[in-house]
Amino acid sequence: MTADDKPDRKLDPRVNPYRDDVAAAHLEGRMKAARFVAGETRRVRIPHVALMTMPDRDALQGSELLMGEAFTVYDEKDGWAWGQGADDGYVGYVAAKALGNATPAPTHWVTAARSLVFPDAKGEYPAARGFSMRALVAVEGKEGDYARLAGGGWMFAKHLASLDEIRGDFLETAKAFLGTPYLWGGRGGLGIDCSGLIQVSLAAAGIPCPRDSDMQRESLGEEVAIPGDPATLPAGDIFFFPGHVGFYLGGGAFLHASSFDMMVSVHPLADVLARVRARHGKGIVKVRRVKRA
Numbered sequence: 001m002t003a004d005d006k007p008d009r010k011l012d013p014r015v016n017p018y019r020d021d022v023a024a025a026h027l028e029g030r031m032k033a034a035r036f037v038a039g040e041t042r043r044v045r046i047p048h049v050a051l052m053t054m055p056d057r058d059a060l061q062g063s064e065l066l067m068g069e070a071f072t073v074y075d076e077k078d079g080w081a082w083g084q085g086a087d088d089g090y091v092g093y094v095a096a097k098a099l100g101n102a103t104p105a106p107t108h109w110v111t112a113a114r115s116l117v118f119p120d121a122k123g124e125y126p127a128a129r130g131f132s133m134r135a136l137v138a139v140e141g142k143e144g145d146y147a148r149l150a151g152g153g154w155m156f157a158k159h160l161a162s163l164d165e166i167r168g169d170f171l172e173t174a175k176a177f178l179g180t181p182y183l184w185g186g187r188g189g190l191g192i193d194c195s196g197l198i199q200v201s202l203a204a205a206g207i208p209c210p211r212d213s214d215m216q217r218e219s220l221g222e223e224v225a226i227p228g229d230p231a232t233l234p235a236g237d238i239f240f241f242p243g244h245v246g247f248y249l250g251g252g253a254f255l256h257a258s259s260f261d262m263m264v265s266v267h268p269l270a271d272v273l274a275r276v277r278a279r280h281g282k283g284i285v286k287v288r289r290v291k292r293a
Helices: 170-175 194-204 213-219 269-280
Strands: 040-044 048-052 061-066 070-077 080-085 091-095 108-110 114-118 129-132 139-143 146-149 154-156 160-162 222-224 238-241 244-250 253-258 263-268 286-289
Touching: 061 091, 170 194, 170 244, 170 253, 194 213, 194 244, 194 253, 213 238, 213 244, 213 286, 238 269, 244 269, 253 269, 263 269
Parallel strands: none
Antiparallel strands: 040 070, 048 061, 048 091, 070 080, 080 091, 108 160, 114 129, 114 154, 139 146, 146 154, 222 286, 238 244, 238 286, 244 253, 253 263
């Protein structure tokens, strides 16, 4: 392969589906690949599934897909589907058996940090499974306080919102995850990581948000100058550290998915700064502000 045959590495492979052997059809003309395919849209049919960086269960988890999310498959081999998630455009490998038909289309999203699916419309029998916030479901009816799902089972209707509804206070949404286990690549299924907490909370408020902290650092809202004392900044500002991100709550409190105690926690900002400086030699590298409803 000559230099001219190499893919354009300026395209971020995390959000651009290309490999040397196959790439998405919309990238033809921008990339070199053995073949370009349109892809097939499927949906996640289980509560959550890991989106892996390689087709290997021992590889690094890049992200996580939730129930009902659309995923465009460009290649499938040995039980792995390689493609791109519709929600944030993240590219990776998922277990093919976790994907199903693209229909029925979802009508609602889950607003609770976690909500259960019951076999009855009273919530009295053992739950069959549970979904996490931002999971997508198709509702086909309602009885009392419960919504009937197209795929079977009942959910508490107050834990669901139509696709066009938002929860404007993203800080309150983030607080709902307090105590959730920290999980690298998690978006709330088994656990959540620092950038996942930012993404899910903002998405619930109708604010598009990329997956990884470096992407968020360069694109969210507007940049705010870092004052000598960052504790003077208002609640809701998003603080970025080397490889880490979280919400400032005001009053010197910082909310984040923390690997320090392996769960979503509120810590004194001063303590977080001390730990980060000891590890990386610097503290806050950027502050960004998005409008709260």
